[in-house]
Amino acid sequence: MPVVWLILIVLVLAVLGFIAGRMRVTTAGGARPHSLPNYYGWNVAMKVMVPAFLALVIWLLVQPFVVDGKVTGMIDEAAIPEGSTLGLVMSDVRRVADGLDLAVSRGLMTADSASSIRTESTDVRDLLANAGVALGSNVSPQVLEAAQAYRGMNHTGNLWMTVVVLALALGGLAWAVRETTLEFRARNAVEGGVRILLLAAASIAILTTIGIVLSLIGNTVRFFDLYSVSKFFGSFTWSPSFGGGSELGIWPLLWGTFYISIIALIVAVPIGLFAAVYLSEYASPRMRAWAKPLLEVLAGIPTIVYGLFALLTVGPLLLTVFGRDGLGWMQAGTAVMTAGVVMGIMLIPFVSSLSDDIINAVPQSLRDGSYGLGATHSETIKQVILPAALPGIVGAILLAASRAIGETMIVVMGAGAAARLSLNPFDAMTTVTAKIVSQLTGDADFASPEALVAFALGMTLFVMTLGLNIFALYIVRKYREQYD
Amino acid sequence: MTDATFTGESPKRHGSLTASDARTKRRNASEKRFRIYGLAAIGAGLFFLVVLLSAIISNGIGAFQQTFIQVPVYLDPATLDKNGNRDPADLAKVSTFGYTPLIQTGLYQLVRDAGIETDYEDAGDMKALISASAAAKVRDWTLAHPDRIGDTVEFEILASSRVDGYLKGRVTRESIAEDRNIDAGHLDLTDALRESGALHKSFNAEFIFGSDASESRAEQAGLGVSMLGSFFMMLVVLFLALPIGVAASIYLEEFASQNKFTDFIEVNISNLAAVPSIVFGILGLAAFIQFAHLPQSAPIVGGLVLTLMTLPTIIISTRASLKAVPPSIRDAALGVGASKMQAVFHHVLPLAMPGILTGTIIGLAQALGETAPLLLIGMVGYIATNYPDGLVSGFMSPNSAMPAQIYEWAKRADPAYYERAWGGIIILLVFLLIMNVIAIVLRRKFERRW
Numbered sequence A: 001m002p003v004v005w006l007i008l009i010v011l012v013l014a015v016l017g018f019i020a021g022r023m024r025v026t027t028a029g030g031a032r033p034h035s036l037p038n039y040y041g042w043n044v045a046m047k048v049m050v051p052a053f054l055a056l057v058i059w060l061l062v063q064p065f066v067v068d069g070k071v072t073g074m075i076d077e078a079a080i081p082e083g084s085t086l087g088l089v090m091s092d093v094r095r096v097a098d099g100l101d102l103a104v105s106r107g108l109m110t111a112d113s114a115s116s117i118r119t120e121s122t123d124v125r126d127l128l129a130n131a132g133v134a135l136g137s138n139v140s141p142q143v144l145e146a147a148q149a150y151r152g153m154n155h156t157g158n159l160w161m162t163v164v165v166l167a168l169a170l171g172g173l174a175w176a177v178r179e180t181t182l183e184f185r186a187r188n189a190v191e192g193g194v195r196i197l198l199l200a201a202a203s204i205a206i207l208t209t210i211g212i213v214l215s216l217i218g219n220t221v222r223f224f225d226l227y228s229v230s231k232f233f234g235s236f237t238w239s240p241s242f243g244g245g246s247e248l249g250i251w252p253l254l255w256g257t258f259y260i261s262i263i264a265l266i267v268a269v270p271i272g273l274f275a276a277v278y279l280s281e282y283a284s285p286r287m288r289a290w291a292k293p294l295l296e297v298l299a300g301i302p303t304i305v306y307g308l309f310a311l312l313t314v315g316p317l318l319l320t321v322f323g324r325d326g327l328g329w330m331q332a333g334t335a336v337m338t339a340g341v342v343m344g345i346m347l348i349p350f351v352s353s354l355s356d357d358i359i360n361a362v363p364q365s366l367r368d369g370s371y372g373l374g375a376t377h378s379e380t381i382k383q384v385i386l387p388a389a390l391p392g393i394v395g396a397i398l399l400a401a402s403r404a405i406g407e408t409m410i411v412v413m414g415a416g417a418a419a420r421l422s423l424n425p426f427d428a429m430t431t432v433t434a435k436i437v438s439q440l441t442g443d444a445d446f447a448s449p450e451a452l453v454a455f456a457l458g459m460t461l462f463v464m465t466l467g468l469n470i471f472a473l474y475i476v477r478k479y480r481e482q483y484d
Numbered sequence B: 001m002t003d004a005t006f007t008g009e010s011p012k013r014h015g016s017l018t019a020s021d022a023r024t025k026r027r028n029a030s031e032k033r034f035r036i037y038g039l040a041a042i043g044a045g046l047f048f049l050v051v052l053l054s055a056i057i058s059n060g061i062g063a064f065q066q067t068f069i070q071v072p073v074y075l076d077p078a079t080l081d082k083n084g085n086r087d088p089a090d091l092a093k094v095s096t097f098g099y100t101p102l103i104q105t106g107l108y109q110l111v112r113d114a115g116i117e118t119d120y121e122d123a124g125d126m127k128a129l130i131s132a133s134a135a136a137k138v139r140d141w142t143l144a145h146p147d148r149i150g151d152t153v154e155f156e157i158l159a160s161s162r163v164d165g166y167l168k169g170r171v172t173r174e175s176i177a178e179d180r181n182i183d184a185g186h187l188d189l190t191d192a193l194r195e196s197g198a199l200h201k202s203f204n205a206e207f208i209f210g211s212d213a214s215e216s217r218a219e220q221a222g223l224g225v226s227m228l229g230s231f232f233m234m235l236v237v238l239f240l241a242l243p244i245g246v247a248a249s250i251y252l253e254e255f256a257s258q259n260k261f262t263d264f265i266e267v268n269i270s271n272l273a274a275v276p277s278i279v280f281g282i283l284g285l286a287a288f289i290q291f292a293h294l295p296q297s298a299p300i301v302g303g304l305v306l307t308l309m310t311l312p313t314i315i316i317s318t319r320a321s322l323k324a325v326p327p328s329i330r331d332a333a334l335g336v337g338a339s340k341m342q343a344v345f346h347h348v349l350p351l352a353m354p355g356i357l358t359g360t361i362i363g364l365a366q367a368l369g370e371t372a373p374l375l376l377i378g379m380v381g382y383i384a385t386n387y388p389d390g391l392v393s394g395f396m397s398p399n400s401a402m403p404a405q406i407y408e409w410a411k412r413a414d415p416a417y418y419e420r421a422w423g424g425i426i427i428l429l430v431f432l433l434i435m436n437v438i439a440i441v442l443r444r445k446f447e448r449r450w
Helices: A003-026 A037-076 A085-105 A113-114 A125-130 A141-179 A186-226 A227-236 A251-282 A287-300 A302-324 A336-360 A364-372 A377-406 A408-412 A434-439 A449-483 B020-063 B089-095 B096-113 B121-128 B134-144 B161-168 B185-198 B203-207 B224-255 B260-272 B277-291 B299-324 B327-335 B340-369 B371-375 B392-397 B402-411 B416-447
Strands: B067-075 B152-158 B199-203
Touching: A003 A037, A003 A141, A037 A085, A037 A141, A037 A186, A037 A449, A085 A141, A085 A186, A125 B327, A141 A364, A186 A449, A186 B224, A186 B260, A186 B277, A186 B340, A227 B203, A251 A287, A251 A336, A251 B020, A287 A336, A287 B020, A287 B067, A302 A377, A302 A408, A302 B020, A302 B340, A302 B402, A302 B416, A336 A377, A336 A408, A364 A377, A377 A408, A377 A434, A377 A449, A377 B020, A377 B096, A377 B185, A377 B277, A377 B340, A408 A434, A408 B134, A408 B371, A408 B402, A434 A449, A434 B371, A449 B277, B020 B067, B020 B203, B020 B416, B067 B096, B067 B161, B089 B134, B096 B121, B096 B134, B096 B152, B096 B185, B121 B161, B121 B185, B121 B402, B134 B152, B152 B392, B161 B416, B203 B224, B224 B260, B224 B299, B224 B392, B224 B402, B277 B299, B277 B371, B299 B327, B299 B340, B299 B392, B327 B340, B340 B416, B371 B402, B402 B416
Parallel strands: none
Antiparallel strands: B067 B152, B067 B199
C-alpha cells in the first residue's frame, strides 16, 4: 500500500477518534467532565496519530538499511567483476529492481513472472529497456537474483509496515477511547503531549547541528583514509585530476578565500561604518527612515544576483581599466578583485546595520559629557563613541568576515577557477567554497578522493566560520552587558 | 582630597569671542569633513544599489521581447501524410525532420513574394534565420489539427537567437565575422524582412512560462518549469519551517526552564543562523541523498535543505514577536483560570501572529533566492524541460529552481543566455519584492504597540 494512503487512513482514524472521544463525554450525562469536551477528542486523536506516525517514520528510515544489508550479504566477493566495487554492483541491483517494478506497473510482465524470470530464459536488459530503464551491461544471474530478493524483501517489509502502523493506530484508538471517562484528566494528557511535541521541535536545531557534524566528519574520515592528512595540510598545490594522482593541498584555496575576504572587508568596513555613524549620529529622522531601508535592500538581494553582476558587469568593467588595453595587470574578467569588490558591496548593509545597533547602544550620558566639555560632534564620535563601541564593532566586522568566508555564488561566478598562490589581486584565484561546488557537481564518483575532498573542505569551512561566529558573538554579548 | 592646582601657562585668547580663531576653524573644518565622509559613505552605498539595479534592468529587459517571423507554411500532404487517410498514428510517424524543409520553403517563398533580393538560391540557405525549435512547433500544431493538412497556414515562428541578437544590438556585422552559424547576407535579409513587416519583436510569454532549452536554442529557453520547482520547494519550506519554527519558539520562549539543555539549544540556533549556506548543501547531499536515498535534484530535497536553513531565521523572529507580547496578557489569561498552554495558544500566539508571519515571509524570501545548497543536491545541470505532471512528481521528480536556472544560463557559452539570466533575475526580484511588500503591509496593518 502506498505510504500516502497509509497516512490518509491514519488521519481518517484520528478524525473518527476525535469525534468518538468527544461524543463519549458529551453524551455521558450526569456529572461534569474534568476537561472541556474537545480535549477528550484531541486526546484520542493524539494517541492515534503519534505512535503510528512515529513507527512509520522509523520504519521508512530503517527498512532500506536492513534490506541493503541482507542483499549485500547475498553477493559474494568473487562475483564482483574486475574494476567494480560492491557499491556499484548494489546500485545495479537497485536499478534492476526498480526496472522490474516499472515493468510490472506498465503491464509488461506479471508480478509473478517478475520474481521468477531467469537470465537464461529472458533477455532482462531488453525487457527493462522497454520499460524505460537503460542498463549499461547485461544483467548477470546473480544481480538478477539479488534484485528479486531485494524486491521480495521490500515487498514483505512494506506489508509489515502497513500492518504495524495500522495496528498501532487502531490500538491507540481503542486504548484512548477506553480511558475516556468523565474523571479522566484529558487536558493534562493533551497538554503534556503538546509540550513534548514543542520540545521535539526545539530539538531539531540540535539534530541539524549533529547532522552537519556527522555528515562532514564521516566523509572527511573517508577522505583521509584515501589521502594523507599531511599532504592535505602540507602541500601548496591544488590540481585534482579524476584519473588519479591528484595533488589536493588546501593552502591555495585558503589563500584565495582570505584574499577575497580581505578585499571585501576593505570595501565594506569603511563604507558601512561611516554610513552607520552618519545614520545614527547626524541623519534626521526623515533621512534615516528612507536611507536605512534602501541600504538594507542590498542585503536582501540574493547572492546569485551579485554573482551575475560580478561576472557580467564588474569583471568586464575592471578588465577595460586594468586589462590588456589598460594597465595590463589583468588577464580575464574573473579575478580576486572582481569577487572581492562585489562581495564588499553585499556586506555594506551587514556592517552598517550591526554597527548602527551598537552605536545606538552607547549611553547618551557619554555623549552629553563630551559635549559638555566642549567637544564638537565629530570629536565626540571619534574620541568617545567609537572607542566605547569598539568591541562591538570588532564583533560586527568578524561576523562580516565569517559571511565573506562562507559566501559561495559570488566567488563561483566572479573569482575564476584557477587555484594559485599569487599576490596580484587581478589574478584569478579560487576559494574553499568554490571548490566544494566544483568537486561535488562534476560527474565524479562519490568514493574518489577528488569528490570526498569537498567534505574535508566543508569541515575546514565549518570550523573556521563557527570559530569566528562564536568569538564574535561572545564579544558582542560581552559588550552589550557592559552598558545594560 | 586635594585641590587641583594649575601651574602651566593658560592659553591666551586673542581677539573677540565672536570671531573664530585658527584652531576653531580647523576643528569646524574637520567636523564638516567628517560629516561629508558619512554622507559619501551613504551615497556610495546607494550608488552601488542604483548601479546594480540599472544593470539588471538594462541587461534583462530584453529577455521579455523576442523576435518572431510570420511564415506561411504549406502543410504538404505528400510528406506529412503519405497514405492520405489522416490517421493520427501515421501522422505521428513524421518526425520534425519532415517539417523542417516545409518551413524553409515557406520562408523562401515569403522572401520571394516580398520581392526581396538575395543571393541565396536555396531554401536551406535561409535556415540560419529560424529557430531549430520551429519544426517541433509546427508539428505539434499539425498533429492537433490534422484536417488542415494541405492548407497553407501562417505560423509565428521564433527567429534564431543570432537574428534576435541583431535586432537587440547584441550581434553586429563585425561580431559575426567568425561565426559559422550566420553571415552578413542573413542580416541583410533580416533587415529586409523587418521592413516588409514579416519579422517583428513582440512580448515573449514563453520566457516567463516556458521550459528550459538545450544549449544551442537560447531563443526558446524559459523560466516556467524552474519557477514551478521553486514553488514546490517553497511549499515544503512553508509547511515544515513555519510549524516547527513556531513550536520551537513557543517552547523556548514560554515553557523552557533555564537549564543547560535550553542553553545548548539556544547556542545551536544562533550558530546555525550563521553557518554558510553551502554547508547546508553538504548536509543535504550527505543526509538526504547519500543516506536516505531521496531522489537527486528533487524539489523535496531542496525544500528540506532550505527548511533547515531558514528555521533559525524563523525561530529568531518568532521569539522576538512572542517576547513583544506584554506579560500582562499572559497574567490576565492565567488569572481567569486558563492553563499555561491555553494562555499561550489562545492569547499570546494570535497576538504575535502578524510578527510571526512577517518573519516567515522574510525567511521564505531568503530561501527563494538561495542557490549554493541547491547546486550540491543536483538542481543545476538538469535541463528543466518538462512540466511536472502532478503533485507527487512536482515534489519528487528532478527539477531546477529559479536561481539555479539563472546560474545554469550564466554558465552557458552563448551570450544570448546572459540576457536570459538577467531577465530571470528580474523575475526573481519581482517575486522577492512582492513577498517583502506583503511582509511590510502585514507589519504596518497589524502591528500593535503596547
